[in-house]
Amino acid sequence: MKNRNGILVQAKHLTKHYEVKRWMSLITGKNIIRAVDGLNFSILRGETLGLVGESGCGKSTTGRLLLGLEAPTSGEIIFDGENILHCGRNALRQLKRKMQVIFQDPFSSLNPRMKIGSTIEWVFKNFDLYSREERRRRAAQLLEMVGLDSKSMNRYPHEFSGGQRQRIGIARALALQPKFIVADEPVSSLDVSIQAQILNLLKDLQNELGLTYLFITHDLRIVKHVSDRIAVMYLGKIVELAKSDSLYESPKHPYTQKLIEAVPFPDPGIELNRKGVLITGELPSPLNPPSGCRFRTRCEQLDPICSREEPLLKETGENHFVACHHV
C-alpha cells in the first residue's frame, strides 16, 4: 500500500527510553532517560528536514530510530507507507536499501583496515548485487560522483583527509540508491571551508538523484541553507517546526528565539554592538526533566500553567507549529 501523498517518512508518538541499570534502582525506582519523548513529524519526498538542538536533546537518537538501527520504546515509524516496526528482521534489512545514513565522524565511520573500494563494494555484496567486476565499476563510479579520483579505491582511510573521508561516507550511503538519507551532523567535524564543499555536494546530489534528507545538526548557521523545513528539539521533544525562512524570520518559541539570537554575526562591528539576550541556566538532566513545559527552567515568560501542563505542538500560522503556552 504505497503512500500516494508526498510523505516519505512519518513518526507518530515516537518514544525511546533508556533504562539506567543500577542495583540501587531496586530500592529507589528505575531511572529512565527519556531521550525521545512522543515525537510527531513527517518528512516529504524530496525535501530536507533540518533537526536542530543542543547536544543531548535526542536528535541523533531520532535519526537512529528512523533508520531502524534502534527499536523505539513506543510509537510508530511509517516509511513509504509501511510501518517499519511490523517488519521482520529480513524485511528490515531490505528496508536498508531505501534508507541510509551519513555519520558524523569521518574518522571512525570507516573501517581502518579496509580499502575504501572494498568498503563500498561490500555494501553491494551484502545484498548479493552484481558481479565482482560490476561492483568494482560501480564503486569507482560512486567515488567519482562525490568528487574523488576512482584510482584512490585501493587506498586506506588514513590516507585521506577528513573532508575526503566524509565524501567516501557519502559514496557509501549512495551505493544502494536509497530514497532517504539521514545525515547525522555530516559536517560538524570538518573545517569551515570544507563544510561548504560537502554541503554543496549534498545539495547537488539531492537535485540529481531526488533524495530526501533528514539533516541533523547543532549548527544553526548551516541548517538554514540546507533545509526546507526545520524542527527544533529540546530534551526529547519538538518545540517548534516550521519552514526555514519562517523560523528565522519569526521564531515563535522562546528557545528558538534564544538559539537564533545566539548565532554570531560574521561582522564584528555589528556583533559587538548587539544586545545579547543570552540563554541562562543549564540543560536539565534527561533523567528528571521539568514537569509541564520542559523549557520552563530557562524561560523568561514563566506562568503557573508552564509547570503544570505540558504544551502540545499547535499550528500557528501557515505550516508553523509551536509548543508553548504563550503563543
Place this chain on the structure above:
Amino acid sequence: MYRSLKYFFSNPLATIGVIIIALFVLMSIAPQLFTRYDPYGINTAERLRPPSFKNLLGTDEMGRDVYSRIVYGSRLTISFSVSVVLIALAIGTVVGGISGYYGKFVDSVIMRSTDIFLAFPMFVLAMAIVAALGRSLVNSMLALSLVWWAQYARLMRGQVLVAKQELYIQAARATGTKGHVILFRHILPNCFSPLLIKTTLDISMAILLLSGLSFIGLGAEPPTPEWGAIITTGRKYLIGYWWYPTFPGLTIFMVSIAFNFVGDTLSDLLDPRRTS
C-alpha cells in the same frame, strides 16, 4: 610495513629472538643439516662421554649424542607447542567472538564455561587430563589446548565488546551487513594485535609446559628426544655428567626466551600509542 620492520630489527633482543627462532625452525624442518648422528642410535661403548669434538654436547647413558637428540627434539617441541597455541587460538577466537558479539544468553553460558576452565592452574589441569587420557605426546597437546582456549576466548570477547561500539561497525550494520560477516570481516581483523602478541608469548609458555609435562613423566615417553623428557632421564646424572640435563635445559630456556623477546617487541610495535 618497511618502517615496522625497521623498528622491529632496531631492537637487539628481538633480532636475536628472530634469529634463534629461525634457527630452530630450520632445525625442525631439516635436522640432517645440523647433525649426522642418529638420535636413537644406541652406542653403549660411548656412554656418558663429556663434550668433545666428536660429540659436541656429550653423550647420554645410552651413548646417544646429546646434541643430535636436541636437534631432533626441536621438531617435536616446536611443532607441538605451536600447534597447541594455534588450536587454542582458533577455538578461543571463534568462541570469544560469538560470545562478545551476540551477547546475552550465549555470552553468559560461554563465560561460565571459561570460568570453569580458568579456575584451575593450567599445569595442574593439564596434568589431570593427560593422566586420565593416558600418557602420550598427543594427549599432552590435547590437554594443553583444552586448558588454553579459555584465555583466548576471554581476550577476544573483551576486544569484541570494545570494537562493537566503533562507528564503522554501526555503519556496517546500517548498510545491511550480516552478523557473522561483521564479526569476521570487521571486528576480527581489528582485534588482531593483542591476539598475535599473546600467541607469541604463549608459544614460549607452551614450550615450557610441554617440557614440564614430559619432565614429570606425563608427556613424551623415552626414547623420544623431547627436551623435557631428556631432562627427566638426565636428572640423575646431573652430578658428574653435568652436560646431560644442562644442555636440553638451556635450549628450552633459549627458545622460550626468544619467543618472549619477539612477542614483547611486537607488543611495542603494535601499540597504537607509539608515536614514532
